[in-house]
Amino acid sequence: MPPIRATLLLATLLLGGCASSTTHQQLGAALNGLEGELQRLEEELAAMNCLHYQKAIDAPLSLHRALGAPQPTPEGLVPVASKLEDGPILRYQYRLPAGMASLPQDNLCQRYEFELRHLGRLGKLEVSWQGKLGSGSHLIRQTECVFLTGVHGSR
Helix, strand or coil: CHHHHHHHHHHHHHHHHHCCCCCCCHHHHHHHHHHHHHHHHHHHHHHHCCCCCCHHHCHHHHHHHHHCCCCCCCCCCCCCCEECCCCCCEEEEEECCCCCCCCCEEEEEEEEHHHHHHHHCCEEEEEEEEECCCCEEEEEHHHHHHCCCCCCCCC
């Protein structure tokens, strides 16, 4: 767990135990402000390609949220399953429609820029697909991608 998260968790526990019912609302507002600031810092680090973590639980909140509501590819495909594991590695599984032999392989770093930036420098993304005409997979390492600093799509 990154030091900032551990500090915020400790502060939350300490303040929560000491707060009276009249100060709970103020405490809640302060914690919401801290959570917003943490998310802003995570997004800045992702934009600068400076995230560095190994445990899936330490992934930025925006990545966890994006996995809960996956976005379609330009071809309209939505992952049927996604799983974020320690490493970190993110696995997407696709079911291909009839007539499609494989997942498009062009510009994978750009297609999955949001995920790769938020996986951090150690991150990997595995996309696998299955359809009537075949199946396959491709592993994308974040270190293989070149991103323009500060420019990335938001989810």
